[in-house]
Amino acid sequence: MTQKKLMLLGGLRYLLPVIEEAHKLGAYVITADYLPDNIAHKYSDEYCNVSIIDKDAVLKEAQRLQIDGILSHAVDPGVVTAAYVAEKMGLPFQCSYKTACILQDKHLFRKFLSDNGFNCPNAKGYNNIEEALNDVNYFNWPVIVKPVDSAGSKGVTRVDDKSKLKEAIEFALSESHNGYFIIEDFLEKQGFSxxxxxxxxxxxxxxxxxxxxxxxxxxxxxxxxxxxxxxxxxxxxxxxxxxxxxxxxxxxxxxxxxxxxxxxxxxxxxxxxxxxxxxxxxxxxxxxxxxxxxxxxxxxxxxxxxxxxxxxxxxxxxxxxxxxxxxxxxxxxxxxxxxxxxxxxxxxxxxxxxxxxxxxxxxxxxxxxxxxxxxxxxxxxxxxxxxxxxxxxxxxxxxxxx
CATH class of the missing domain: 3.30.470.20 (ATP-grasp fold, B domain)
Structure with missing residues (x-):
């Protein structure tokens, strides 16, 4: 029986339990990112130096290596790439590439929720600061400003004062990969998030x-x-x-x-x-x-x-x-x-x-x-x-x- 190959995007220690589980199953593990000193590469069977947000470059390497599976386990920047590679190569994944793009983009996700009758805060996405500043009265203040494509609460600010909105947008953009941000009504929680x-x-x-x-x-x-x-x-x-x-x-x-x-x-x-x-x-x-x-x-x-x-x-x-x-x-x-x-x-x-x-x-x-x-x-x-x-x-x- 041919040994199965699993590609893991990223190199953080979050991947170590998956590497362990894959090895228990007799799989060959390839870790991939552009940081060769990351800890996960010390535990995988092979390291591939490629940016995990470059989906076509990752696909090329995945095809060369003839992988049987791909994950971006707990590594948010690689999720869309993993879905893309899985779809192109006919590999298992949670969802289609199109669905991954919706879920990973906060603006597209809010629009999908709103269009399909889910509870959803008043929200709008932008890639232009001036356009957003002209929309201040669209929102029910205070608001939250976020990059559309980041995780771990990076670039997130609550804004109570309209005069602070531009500063919050600039902070969100500093943590964005694609230059888009979202503004949405702040939802006051009951109990815990x-x-x-x-x-x-x-x-x-x-x-x-x-x-x-x-x-x-x-x-x-x-x-x-x-x-x-x-x-x-x-x-x-x-x-x-x-x-x-x-x-x-x-x-x-x-x-x-x-x-x-x-x-x-x-x-x-x-x-x-x-x-x-x-x-x-x-x-x-x-x-x-x-x-x-x-x-x-x-x-x-x-x-x-x-x-x-x-x-x-x-x-x-x-x-x-x-x-x-x-x-x-x-x-x-x-x-x-x-x-x-x-x-x-x-x-x-x-x-x-x-x-x-x-x-x-x-x-x-x-x-x-x-x-x-x-x-x-x-x-x-x-x-x-x-x-x-x-x-x-x-x-x-x-x-x-x-």
């Missing part, structure tokens, strides 16, 4: 790992999640509504099989909203944590899907406690020295500690997910105990930066 790692099999939504997001109100960018918590305490009626609307979305978009990262929220107007739906795993190692927290290995399932293998026993997660991913971050730019965690806390609650930096490295204030220093996987017996720990981190955690 939330999300889900959701798995679809043959068009049917079978798994939803709903989580709640915590934010560091003192961070430079207060819209970057500083922690995710499972299981979500969102009211069950809203979870069911979101699942129903996700299924309707997936049916309309003719989705097939695979993992999706979903951001959603319930707002003070009593409505539930799909904010983002991306055909990839979420960042911050969400799928990895769920493999500790629940009884379905969605990284393994996604790897099997990419290689054209069957997905068995996919079902809603059954949790083994209360879990959190804490994003380690600095409140200032400086030189990293150390992370100190109380020994009793480590013994009772820390499942895994991951640091992406070492002593002496320059670190930056928390402006987006790319400024994370690492993660802690945490487990508690109750949500109350978990919430207390997150809200009182100074009692057990110290990040030393000078």
């Amino acid at each position: 939330a999300g889900s790692e959701s798995f679809v099999v043959d068009g049917k939504l079978l798994y939803n790992g709903f989580y709640d997001q915590y934010f560091d109100k003192n961070a430079i960018n207060p819209y970057t999640p500083s922690a995710e918590v499972w299981p979500s305490i969102m009211e069950q009626k809203y979870q069911e509504e979101i699942k129903s609307e996700l299924q309707r979305l997936f049916t309309l978009l003719e989705v097939t099989t695979g993992l999706f990262n979903v951001e959603c929220r319930v707002c003070t107007n009593g409505k539930a909203y799909l904010m983002e739906v991306s055909p990839r795993a979420g960042g911050n190692r969400l799928a990895e944590l769920l493999n500790y927290a629940a009884d379905v290995n969605i990284n393994a399932a996604e790897t099997r899907k990419a290689l054209g293998l069957s997905i068995e026993n996919m079902h809603e997660p059954n949790y083994k406690g209360h879990f959190a991913i804490l994003v380690l971050h600095s409140d200032k730019t400086g030189v990293f020295q150390s992370v100190e965690i109380a020994s009793k806390f480590i013994k009772e609650h820390v499942i895994e500690e991951e640091l992406r930096i070492k002593e002496g490295d320059i670190v930056y204030s928390f402006t987006g997910a790319n400024a994370a220093l690492g993660t802690l996987f945490l487990r508690f017996d109750s949500r109350e105990e978990l919430a207390f720990a997150l809200e009182n981190q100074s009692t057990w955690l110290k990040i030393n930066v000078k």
